[in-house]
Amino acid sequence: MAKEKRVLLKDVADSVGVSTTLVSIVLNGKAKQYRIADEMVEKVVKAAMEMNYSPNLIARNLRGGKTQLIGLIVTDISNPFYSAIARIVENRANELGYTVVFSSSDEDKDNTKRLIDVLLNKGVDGLIVVPCDGSEDLIKSIHDNNTPLVLIDRNFPETDISFSCLNNYRATELTTRHLIEQGYENIALVGYKTGMNHILDRIRGYEETMQAAGLGKYIQVKKVNLLNTKVEMSNVLDTLVNKKKVEAVIFLTNMLAVTGLYCLKDMQVRIPDDIAMVGFNRNDVFNLYPSTITHIRQPLELIATQAVNILVDKINHSELEIKSMSFSEPQLVVGTSTPKKKEI
Amino acid sequence: MAKEKRVLLKDVADSVGVSTTLVSIVLNGKAKQYRIADEMVEKVVKAAMEMNYSPNLIARNLRGGKTQLIGLIVTDISNPFYSAIARIVENRANELGYTVVFSSSDEDKDNTKRLIDVLLNKGVDGLIVVPCDGSEDLIKSIHDNNTPLVLIDRNFPETDISFSCLNNYRATELTTRHLIEQGYENIALVGYKTGMNHILDRIRGYEETMQAAGLGKYIQVKKVNLLNTKVEMSNVLDTLVNKKKVEAVIFLTNMLAVTGLYCLKDMQVRIPDDIAMVGFNRNDVFNLYPSTITHIRQPLELIATQAVNILVDKINHSELEIKSMSFSEPQLVVGTSTPKKKEI
DNA sequence: ATATTTAGCTAAAACGATAAAGCAAATAAT
DNA sequence: ATTATTTGCTTTATCGTTTTAGCTAAATAT
Secondary structure (H helix, E strand, C coil): CCCCCCCCHHHHHHHHCCCHHHHHHHHCCCCCCCCCCHHHHHHHHHHHHHCCCCCCHHHHHHHHCCCCEEEEEECCCCCHHHHHHHHHHHHHHHHCCCEEEEEECCCCHHHHHHHHHHHHHCCCCEEEECCCCCCHHHHHHHHHCCCCEEEECCCCCCCCCCEEEECHHHHHHHHHHHHHHCCCCCEEEEEECCCCHHHHHHHHHHHHHHHHCCCHHHCEEEEECCCCHHHHHHHHHHHHHHHCCCCEEEECCHHHHHHHHHHHHHCCCCCCCCCEEEEECCCHHHHHCCCCCEEEECCHHHHHHHHHHHHHHHHHCCCCCCCCEEEECCEEECCCCCCCCCCC | CCCCCCCCHHHHHHHHCCCHHHHHHHHCCCCCCCCCCHHHHHHHHHHHHHCCCCCCHHHHHHHHCCCCEEEEEECCCCCHHHHHHHHHHHHHHHHCCCEEEEEECCCCHHHHHHHHHHHHHCCCCEEEECCCCCCHHHHHHHHHCCCCEEEECCCCCCCCCCEEEECHHHHHHHHHHHHHHCCCCCEEEEEECCCCHHHHHHHHHHHHHHHHCCCHHHCEEEEECCCCHHHHHHHHHHHHHHHCCCCEEEECCHHHHHHHHHHHHHCCCCCCCCCEEEEECCCHHHHHCCCCCEEEECCHHHHHHHHHHHHHHHHHCCCCCCCCEEEECCEEECCCCCCCCCCC
16 A cells, blocks of 8 residues: 655666666666676666666656657547547657647637646647637747747648648638539538638638639638537528528538538428538538538548657757648548539 | 746846745745745745746656646547546646646556556656556556546446446436336347446446336347447347347447447438437437437536546545545436337 | 844755766776 | 876766755844
């Protein structure tokens, strides 16, 4: 029941009869560099193994300024999209010898600031952040302060902050083109109010593809608020379906797509009989809904792994100030929610 | 661009012209105890505020042995059930001044051991763990070593390790009783192979309720493997539906219920026309499926908050060895997947 | 007038590791 | 034979706090 006393460097040193410095040198693999005798190296390593020594990271960190801790700030860890990312970040970080600390910003920039402060204070070696609206200056100041930092899922193109995200323009270009090829013309888009680049890129992808296909007159971008989404979504969909006689809707995020499904179910609008739709990111609902939902698949594995790779690289070469940009390509998963439109 | 130098205790001390000790005492609220003059306290606090001082936690921790870090080990953070828990743990931990480090064990006890070692090595003050099959001895040894530890979602009733989980027996008692009241008799259950208590309790809840209702002869407990779930589930459901002519199925976890829905869809078995079913935990699928799925709702907020409360209590009173047990009550959310059975 | 207490503060040690500088003995060079 | 170099290790300082013990001057007691 009593707390086992931890084995210290000193304990190992005493057991071999040498200084703690020597043990530290040997266990850090610098024996050659400090020309420690081979037999001595062997003795020390053996003793350390037998005594089951493991260094106190806090002490090591205080001395060296490194914690092998990575901070991950997402908007909401309970959002399956971000928890999926978290899992991959965790795996990759572990492989590289890091442990992950996470926090949720709730899309709020003051929260983000608070969380970053806390994490830096805990001594994290670097940060992976899903930035939220209005956080650009804040994030820039962290980056300017030479804290290793990588944005994920979203980015600030005007800055020299590294990021790993989806090629968002391509995502909606793909979906829009698919819908056009299926014969739809009156195609609307539902996004949300934000100045964040990932959403703006998705909107551009839709608009430019529509324009290029000569469907400019049908371009309709509806934006709902992130709070009170359900009510706003109902109104938006009511307008699109009943007033605008829209043939297909593209939802810009998973959450919007699922909320959209709830509303359409309430309105007793059938998919795809009454309207075609495209979602974003995988969701069991998309497969189990009466019709399977066509959606964009993000290569999460790649996006998250790249973010960690870039970050760890920055941590290890903090003297270099390189902007790494990783755009991953989206895939279109075609379901039965976007069938070929029957000609009149 | 240059790294801002952190403000140290010494900087504050120098600016006021006193010792670091005094500043430390004042900022830790021990001025009275050390009878520091009131004007001095005021001066120091003012200086610290103005200089925007915040203590280096690493140094503080090295000295005090506390990190204000909590380790959370779940089986898979990308599982929405656990990421929902993670979010609540995070919130409550933050309120109490802690930060959360997470890891996923993948239901593997060797992973669990490795992760616990890493987290303890990082100096976490305590652990919240979802234990997996076969990890009882391991977990017990951590607990015996006086590391503050709380189990969540699952527990080891034979030990004196604190936990916060659902009243699992009540959960299936509720569902089974509901089905019986709706007129079903041939009710089967699908769980998975494990020795873990939470599943065994759920099975007992079903069995004893069936027995008490005089439906003992209908008791059928099917167990699928956690790997290869889809294939095994197909076989199990085929047997239940086609051979055993079962009227209703209870799925013991969210994952099982969703997998079940996939299989039933493939088999073109309609719910509830061909079979009634009950799921576990909330899922958008349950609401958007053609029929809404009756399911057990776990009070996650309560379960997770309690876990943190218990843990922090243990951290602050490590001398007391109290076993705290928190069983939270399940709720039955009734959908259209379990309608009143029409009498013949 | 001297001894004792109290108020108000500081010096120094400690937490456990790592890095820089140093030092004796053995070997090589002149 | 004397000096210079190399080998193999140790001593000391350091990271930024907190805590223990102590120190000085003023206030009180004897």
